[in-house]
Amino acid sequence: MKLIGRGKTAEIFEYGQDTIVKLYRDGYPEDAIRHELRMSQLVCSLGIDTPQAHEIVAIGNRHGVVFQRIHGAPLLNAMIRTPWAIRKHAGTLAALHYDVHAHRAAGAFRQQKQVLADAIRAAQPLTAAEKDALLHYLQQLPEGDALCHGDFHPDNVLIGEKRWIIDWMTGMSGSPAGDVARSVVLVRFGTMPSGTPKMVRGIIELLRSRLLNGYIKQYLQLSGMRYDEMERWILPVAAARLAERPDAEEEERLVRVVRQRMSAIS
Numbered sequence: 001m002k003l004i005g006r007g008k009t010a011e012i013f014e015y016g017q018d019t020i021v022k023l024y025r026d027g028y029p030e031d032a033i034r035h036e037l038r039m040s041q042l043v044c045s046l047g048i049d050t051p052q053a054h055e056i057v058a059i060g061n062r063h064g065v066v067f068q069r070i071h072g073a074p075l076l077n078a079m080i081r082t083p084w085a086i087r088k089h090a091g092t093l094a095a096l097h098y099d100v101h102a103h104r105a106a107g108a109f110r111q112q113k114q115v116l117a118d119a120i121r122a123a124q125p126l127t128a129a130e131k132d133a134l135l136h137y138l139q140q141l142p143e144g145d146a147l148c149h150g151d152f153h154p155d156n157v158l159i160g161e162k163r164w165i166i167d168w169m170t171g172m173s174g175s176p177a178g179d180v181a182r183s184v185v186l187v188r189f190g191t192m193p194s195g196t197p198k199m200v201r202g203i204i205e206l207l208r209s210r211l212l213n214g215y216i217k218q219y220l221q222l223s224g225m226r227y228d229e230m231e232r233w234i235l236p237v238a239a240a241r242l243a244e245r246p247d248a249e250e251e252e253r254l255v256r257v258v259r260q261r262m263s264a265i266s
């Protein structure tokens, strides 16, 4: 099978006519795979431009979801190819994210504050007292019922004949401000896979702050959200990110920012 893409959880291969298979790594929990299939179908039924999800298949010891094939490339690739147009790319990211948040997400979706609380409890580097304080802080943030992606970043947007949003495993119902904060945390503190070429690394480092500024500014403009409404989610979102076992460098950055912010509020 021909490999056409790779993410942190899976590899994507050509599979039949106009379909691909997203093949999870060996041992990846099957209920998580079923959850991705269900979320993708649900989001598709809301009218979001996301590839149709067909079925689960087993290939060797691995499981995968068969999706409609998108002829296009991740927005991240466009950013690296045309870094001088970063403002425009940041605007595309902001506008698409704003469109997602215009949808209401009812019953079947997980609730953002619940997802964050579970992740904070599971965040290994934090002490029990820190977790208690974070959970208390989280409780006071507003509850929302907007459709949130939960992992919205430039590698989960594909640009083809349309703009497609993929990778809905973490789809949830919540406050757009929290979902934007999640994107900010991913872009600000995220590290690149170990095989990333030096040149690409260099370009991404240069783009990081301009992408962030452009994305935040344009999202706030479109939505009328205030900066501080987004900003107060950074603390719980950064803490929750620790549960995903980021690499040592990202973990260190996250722990530092979580402790700084906690000391500022206590």
Ligand SMILES: Nc1ncnc2c1ncn2[C@@H]1O[C@H](COP(=O)(O)OP(=O)(O)O)[C@@H](O)[C@H]1O
Residues within 6 Å of the ligand: 004, 005, 006, 007, 008, 009, 010, 011, 012, 020, 022, 051, 067, 068, 069, 070, 071, 072, 073, 074, 155, 156, 158, 166, 167
């Ligand atoms: N339906 C699709 N059609 C074409 N390419 C895809 C499709 N889904 C994913 N890809 C490619 O594979 C990459 C990883 O897919 P993704 O679902 O985001 O995996 P992960 O959950 O591991 O991040 C994408 O960035 C994209 O390049």
Ligand SMILES: [Mg+2]
Residues within 6 Å of the ligand: 007, 008, 155, 156, 167
């Ligand atoms: Mg992805």
